[in-house]
Amino acid sequence: MKSLGIAPLMLSAPATPQISAPAHQAQGAIWSAGPEGQRKADLGNGTFLNPILAGDHPDPSILKDGKDYYMAYSTFDAYPGLLIWHSQDLVNWEPIGPALRKNIGSVWAPELCKHQGRFYIYIPTRETSAAGSRNTSWVIWADHIEGPWSEPVDLDLPKHIDPGHAVGEDGSRWLFLSDGDRVRLSDDGLATVGKPEHIYDPWRFPDDWDSEGFSPEGPKITRHGEYFYMILAVGGTAGPATGHMVIAARSRSIHGPWEHHPRNPLVRTGSQQERWWSRGHATLVEGPNGDWWSVYHGYENGFWTLGRQTLLAPVSWTRDGWLEFGGDDLSLPLPKPKGGRAGPHGLALSDDFTSDKYGIQWSFFNPAPDEASRLRRGNGVLHLAARGAAPSSSPPLLFIAGEQDYEFECEIEVDPGARAGLLLFYDSALYCGVSFDAEHFIGHKYGIEHSRYPNPLGPRMFIRMRNMRHIVRVHISADGKHWKRFERTFEVSGYHHNVRGGFLALRPGIFVSGKGEARIRNFKYRVPLDG
CATH class of the missing domain: 2.115.10.20 (Glycosyl hydrolase domain; family 43)
Known part of the structure; x- marks a missing residue:
């Protein structure tokens, strides 16, 4: 058997690095991210940058x-x-x-x-x-x-x-x-x-366009003036980046007949060079001062793993009684809707377990009816009872991350017979991560147990995972101060719908299997300074 897969310390950041809100450049557009939460859309100067909800917030x-x-x-x-x-x-x-x-x-x-x-x-x-x-x-x-x-x-x-x-x-x-x-x-x-x-027979796009399929879906009805407007998605919500799109029809009666918008499609990703892929599934909404907007979703260029993110675009009404979508591919800042009141945005993804964030941040994957009984909080500790034999049979506790580069860590202590660890989880057949029991480290890759090493640290340790634009590093520590690199590095760019199906996203999380329980303390999420 190999020796413990922990290399000399390779991550220069200390245990609690100083984190500021970094600015990231993406195809000419700058977005900002809070150190512990959702990417911020509001740029604070009367403009905003999509997405308004980062990470897996589709439809x-x-x-x-x-x-x-x-x-x-x-x-x-x-x-x-x-x-x-x-x-x-x-x-x-x-x-x-x-x-x-x-x-x-x-x-x-x-x-x-x-x-x-x-x-x-x-x-x-x-x-x-x-x-x-x-x-x-x-x-x-x-x-x-x-x-x-x-x-x-x-x-x-x-x-x-x-x-x-x-x-x-x-x-x-x-x-x-x-x-x-x-x-x-x-x-x-x-x-x-x-x-x-x-x-209604929805408008069909040309046969030579690359799409996942026709798939007319997501009909949303808005009454405006003398018409009912039907907004639909066609082209399939994944597959080629150019597939998904928004079309419209209208009728003077809810009972029809419905006529196609003469300028369909109203929204479509034109090429893989754009920042937002597979844009579609729109809903109309009146803004705070009476102008009109739409929310729809899209994949970020190269990051199917983040899921479909929520985008906001302006809508205008034309003299011929139709509507048009603005914002083009939404890669640049747009003027904010006028007349509204700015409030808090997102939520901090670090958790000291002194308040209940179950259902707000944390959720189980495909839980059994009694799954919530596995959770107990007290004195800043999350007690998570073991279930199943591996992440495939033990529903993990997960949350949505919206960054291309982020890290998360916590202290974990396991009972005899229990195994616990950190994961990047797509579904029960596709995940990666590192877990441990009192005697072994276990590497998980492609949704299976991939490697096993002796564990000299015993039943309590700190684990840190960093997803660095699909390159995943793991570090281990006995005290949360001195970190050693785990031997395995993962590459997860293929952990997404176009490979696996299911329309899901790659989510960070915690799992506990076997017998007994694990005690989790001081869960930290952050955007690294060098991200």
Whole structure:
């Protein structure tokens, strides 16, 4: 057996390096990042730079409610899920809390809306290994955006995804669905009436364009002036960078007929040289001073691993009664929406475990019904009970990172029979990281146990992982001050949807398997000075 894979100290930063908010250059655009949290969109000079929510925040659904804006997005296998975000200026966003705690499957593009004083979220899901999950759409509701939210109600829509809520000129309620279909809703919005019907043949792009497929989805209905406008995504949400796009149609009645926008597509990535790839899945929203905007998503050039990030672009209405999207490829600063009030943005991703960030920062991957019982906090310590034999069978505790270069570390102590460590996790078949028990270090690569070494440090140590634009270094320490480089270095640029499928992102996290528990202290997340 090889000796312990820890090389001489190679990371020059001390245990607690001085961190400032660095500026990063990306194709002529400068963005800033806080040392412990979300990349900041607000540049502080009357402009902003996309993304407004960095990292894995795809399929944004946005709601304007007076002076307040709320947004939800696809959360897939992460539970608690459907974290709701709040803003009053469309640029600065802070989390409120999760709306969904019961695992009903992989949560795809939701629809957040309000009707007659009540909030609703319509939720399409794909079946997973979770008990009771299936291909369908659900609805939950609440009288206050903070909750409590109802238990999910199954709407029995197994053949459609991406519902968009609409109210007709006659007061009827509808869900517009993928493939140009729709279904009537009951007056209370908690059941369907009849079967889905086909009402629109979406505009088709030229055959010689490179896309993942036709895939008309994400229909969002906005009533403006004398028309209903339908905004759709076509071209597939991943695959070639040029595939995903935004198209539009309009009708004077919710019942049609619908006419194509004469200048479709309204949004499309033109080449792989642009900063934002696969731009699409848009929703319209009125700004604080009455102008119009859209949120949609895109992959950052070269970083499918970060998932689809939330982008904000201006919208204008033309004399012929149509709309146009501004901002081009969104690689440069744009004027902020006027009239709003800037608030806090993002959340600090370091955690001393003195407050409960479960469902705000942390979530389990495809958890069992009792997964939350594995967690216990006390005196600045997170107690995480062991489960399963490896990250593939032990749902890890994960969070979303939005930086191209970041590091995270913590102190971990394991019981006899327990194994714990840090991961970069895509799904239960694709991850990498380092774990340990009292006797061994274990290297995980490609979703398997890849290497094993003797552990001279025993059941308690500090672990640090740095994801440096897909090159992943690991350091180990007995005291959190003197660090040694782990022998294995990982390369993770292929840990993404176009390789594995699933539409997920590569998330940092912690796992504990075996028996007993692990105790985690002083979790730190930071953007290195040399990043």
